[in-house]
Amino acid sequence: MGVGRRMKKQGPPAPLDESKITMLKKRKSGSAEAPPKAASAKRRRSDADEPVTKKDAPKKKKVNAAANVAPTKPVKADKKKQSTKPKPVPVPMSDDDEDMEDLDDEEFGDLDGVSEGSMDSDDRVEGLSDLEDDDDNSVIDSDDEGHTREAMFSDDEDMSDAEERLTAANIEGLSRKLDLEQQAEEEEAEAELQEAALQTNIAGPDVFADQSQQGLAPDLQLLRQRITDTIRIMGDLKTLGQAGKSRADYIDLLLNDICTYYGYTRFLAEKLFNLFTPMEAFAFFEANETPRPVVIRTNTLRTNRRSLAQALINRGVVLEPVGKWSKVGLQVFESPVPLGATPEYLAGHYILQAASSFLPVMALAPQPNERVLDMASAPGGKTTYMSALMRNTGCVIANDASKPRAKGLIGNIHRLGCKNTVVTHMDARTAFPKALGGFDRVLLDAPCTGTGVISKDPGVKTSKNERDFLAIPHMQRQLLLAAIDSVDHASKTGGYIVYSTCSVTVEENEAVVQYVLRKRPNVKIVDTGLGDFGSPGFLSYMGKKFDAKMALTRRYFPHRENVDGFYVCKLKKTAVTPVSKTDDSASSAPAKSGSKSARSAASAASTDDDEVYDKTPIVDENGDAADFEGGAFASFEDPEDTERIARAERNRIRRKGLNPKGVLNKPKKSNSEAAPKTSESVPPTKEEENKTAASKKSTNEGKGEKKTVVKGKEDKKPVTKSKEEKKTEAKEKGEKKDKKAKKASK
Numbered sequence: 013m014g015v016g017r018r019m020k021k022q023g024p025p026a027p028l029d030e031s032k033i034t035m036l037k038k039r040k041s042g043s044a045e046a047p048p049k050a051a052s053a054k055r056r057r058s059d060a061d062e063p064v065t066k067k068d069a070p071k072k073k074k075v076n077a078a079a080n081v082a083p084t085k086p087v088k089a090d091k092k093k094q095s096t097k098p099k100p101v102p103v104p105m106s107d108d109d110e111d112m113e114d115l116d117d118e119e120f121g122d123l124d125g126v127s128e129g130s131m132d133s134d135d136r137v138e139g140l141s142d143l144e145d146d147d148d149n150s151v152i153d154s155d156d157e158g159h160t161r162e163a164m165f166s167d168d169e170d171m172s173d174a175e176e177r178l179t180a181a182n183i184e185g186l187s188r189k190l191d192l193e194q195q196a197e198e199e200e201a202e203a204e205l206q207e208a209a210l211q212t213n214i215a216g217p218d219v220f221a222d223q224s225q226q227g228l229a230p231d232l233q234l235l236r237q238r239i240t241d242t243i244r245i246m247g248d249l250k251t252l253g254q255a256g257k258s259r260a261d262y263i264d265l266l267l268n269d270i271c272t273y274y275g276y277t278r279f280l281a282e283k284l285f286n287l288f289t290p291m292e293a294f295a296f297f298e299a300n301e302t303p304r305p306v307v308i309r310t311n312t313l314r315t316n317r318r319s320l321a322q323a324l325i326n327r328g329v330v331l332e333p334v335g336k337w338s339k340v341g342l343q344v345f346e347s348p349v350p351l352g353a354t355p356e357y358l359a360g361h362y363i364l365q366a367a368s369s370f371l372p373v374m375a376l377a378p379q380p381n382e383r384v385l386d387m388a389s390a391p392g393g394k395t396t397y398m399s400a401l402m403r404n405t406g407c408v409i410a411n412d413a414s415k416p417r418a419k420g421l422i423g424n425i426h427r428l429g430c431k432n433t434v435v436t437h438m439d440a441r442t443a444f445p446k447a448l449g450g451f452d453r454v455l456l457d458a459p460c461t462g463t464g465v466i467s468k469d470p471g472v473k474t475s476k477n478e479r480d481f482l483a484i485p486h487m488q489r490q491l492l493l494a495a496i497d498s499v500d501h502a503s504k505t506g507g508y509i510v511y512s513t514c515s516v517t518v519e520e521n522e523a524v525v526q527y528v529l530r531k532r533p534n535v536k537i538v539d540t541g542l543g544d545f546g547s548p549g550f551l552s553y554m555g556k557k558f559d560a561k562m563a564l565t566r567r568y569f570p571h572r573e574n575v576d577g578f579y580v581c582k583l584k585k586t587a588v589t590p591v592s593k594t595d596d597s598a599s600s601a602p603a604k605s606g607s608k609s610a611r612s613a614a615s616a617a618s619t620d621d622d623e624v625y626d627k628t629p630i631v632d633e634n635g636d637a638a639d640f641e642g643g644a645f646a647s648f649e650d651p652e653d654t655e656r657i658a659r660a661e662r663n664r665i666r667r668k669g670l671n672p673k674g675v676l677n678k679p680k681k682s683n684s685e686a687a688p689k690t691s692e693s694v695p696p697t698k699e700e701e702n703k704t705a706a707s708k709k710s711t712n713e714g715k716g717e718k719k720t721v722v723k724g725k726e727d728k729k730p731v732t733k734s735k736e737e738k739k740t741e742a743k744e745k746g747e748k749k750d751k752k753a754k755k756a757s758k
């Protein structure tokens with residue numbers, strides 16, 4: 013269950029450092045004891061030759077982990093016996109060369125198995141792997157002379173004593189940690205076995221018996237027992253079920269118990285429960301009660317993973333590479349120092365980032381020199397990763413609709429040294445592609461309900477209601493349409509869109525993708541390149557069938573991969589599609605979104621511009637086509653911003669040689685009138701509300717001024733002034749001519 017998995021490595025790939033740990037222990041001890049584990053490299057090789065079933069793989073991983081603490085045990089020794097050997101037994105350094113070779117293969121040979129580089133079917137195989145390799149190498153080569161970074165990660169044979177001591181300290185810490193984890197796991201497994209044994213002796217307990225004690229809080233232990241009993245009965249309802257009780261009765265009881273035990277609303281519990289079998293749903297709810305492992309991402313713009321690991325080990329941090337699937341992640345087990353305040357952190361050598369949020373960027377695989385859009389980017393974990401993968405070349409537009417969040421984004425961009433990034437603050441639904449388009453790649457890490465990150469934000473359990481599950485997917489669809497329309501299908505290197513959420517519900521994932529497939533037949537789902545890590549997207553759900561390629565999208569769950577719940581879908585834009593092919597009638601937008609206006613807007617667009625699909629206007633929540641001309645997306649809240657913009661505008665007009673007063677006083681349609689509602693996308697903070705109130709005030713004042721200009725006597729002012737302008741211009745021109753003539757005569 014979730015608890016037992018807590019500190020497991022993330023994802024299926026085997027830990028990278030186990031042979032290395034053993035090897036380093038051997039080095040440290042220099043002992044001459046029997047070396048069964050010294051041949052671990054050989055064993056791995058022979059294992060690789062032998063066919064290994066999928067089920068065996070995790071076992072092997074556990075055994076390897078155990079081997080760190082009990083190296084004298086045979087590799088496939090009984091799990092329980094290993095755990096009774098808490099202290100590491102030193103092993104001599106035989107076969108070092110082979111160990112080292114293996115270490116290298118395991119740790120950095122990411123080209124086999126699931127890796128960033130080998131993931132993408134077409135463009136990423138070379139691109140990303142090369143990139144990553146280069147990242148590592150380039151930084152190492154440029155600034156590692158004389159450094160002691162190899163201690164944990166290197167195949168360097170000439171480690172100094174000091175280095176070895178440092179490494180040993182980390183390894184010891186790690187071993188201790190693994191020992192404790194394993195012990196806890198064993199105890200839990202034992203308890204579960206006993207529980208199961210007990211349960212099998214009790215045929216079909218009466219779970220419907222009233223357990224409540226009046227006036228008292230529910231007994232959580234009894235409740236939990238009833239949950240497990242109900243799940244067991246549901247597994248074999250015919251034999252264990254009570255007479256007169258249907259499956260629906262059991263589900264109802266179970267959901268009520270889940271709500272009481274874990275604190276979910278019935279609405280959300282049911283929604284999440286329906287994604288799994290009862291047994292797996294229980295595992296999911298359990299996993300949401302425990303935090304995911306702490307992970308940091310190495311910023312390869314400033315350092316490399318080895319150097320960073322060594323620097324943090326020197327500070328007493330116990331860590332190891334996050335898994336074979338990433339070359340930049342480090343999982344932190346223990347840290348005596350706050351990870352958000354180390355000198356390395358402040359110098360931008362790493363960012364605290366959940367492992368699952370590496371995945372959308374890996375799927376997007378931005379290439380150097382490309383133009384990339386991160387539509388909803390704050391606080392910038394993914395933006396800065398993109399920037400690093402692009403090696404600070406090309407351009408990343410990092411947009412976010414929330415101003416306070418955009419500030420955090422800017423902070424991260426500066427700290428991590430991203431120089432190819434431009435921050436914008438707009439409502440991406442309407443800003444793109446109108447303001448900027450033609451990108452090689454677009455990432456839409458969409459705002460979502462957060463049902464994948466309940467362990468981080470338990471508030472989700474009670475705060476998300478039915479309305480959220482209509483409004484948020486609706487916004488996600490609008491954003492994804494805008495993302496698609498912002499990509500250049502003819503891009504030589506890209507033409508890709510990645511859609512991701514940190515939510516596990518179908519409404520926010522497969523259903524959104526299905527919707528855009530209907531609306532934009534010029535995109536298709538392609539392989540994310542993330543290998544077997546995670547599970548395929550759903551092909552059907554509650555009677556709805558999805559595109560067959562939906563299986564190429566990936567889902568990640570806390571109880572399966574020990575990462576935050578996540579969804580990743582990669583789309584390839586193949587063409588600019590004529591508007592005439594739109595099938596708006598298939599719209600699954602909420603009733604209010606009024607596909608009628610969308611249709612008329614779409615047909616209007618088709619007459620405007622030789623049927624370029626990408627210009628299909630996007631409708632707002634009310635079904636109204638957004639008024640791009642009004643510059644609606646760019647609503648600036650601060651009065652000083654408004655003033656600054658006005659000043660800039662006056663200067664611009666002056667540079668043209670015109671009189672700003674005359675030009676600006678011409679009656680004009682108010683921008684704010686055309687502004688689409690954005691409140692749903694980003695709920696305003698108090699600070700924002702105050703600012704909005706202030707800006708509303710100033711806008712109203714502005715409106716008032718305009719009215720006087722239009723209706724009042726000043727009406728004529730602009731006309732008079734523009735005449736004056738013309739006179740001034742003519743005068744200036746005359747003067748210039750005179751000057752020229754004088755010069756010529758001289």
Ligand SMILES: C[S@@+](CC[C@H](N)C(=O)[O-])C[C@H]1O[C@@H](n2cnc3c(N)ncnc32)[C@H](O)[C@@H]1O
Pocket residue numbers: 369387388389390391392393394395411412413414417438439440441457458459460690693694
């Ligand atoms: C899941 S978070 C993005 C996390 C970010 N990609 C990262 O890795 O750090 C979603 C973001 O979408 C932003 N957002 C919400 N509505 C938006 C909209 N209409 N346009 C642009 N951004 C929006 C929110 O402010 C929020 O920062």
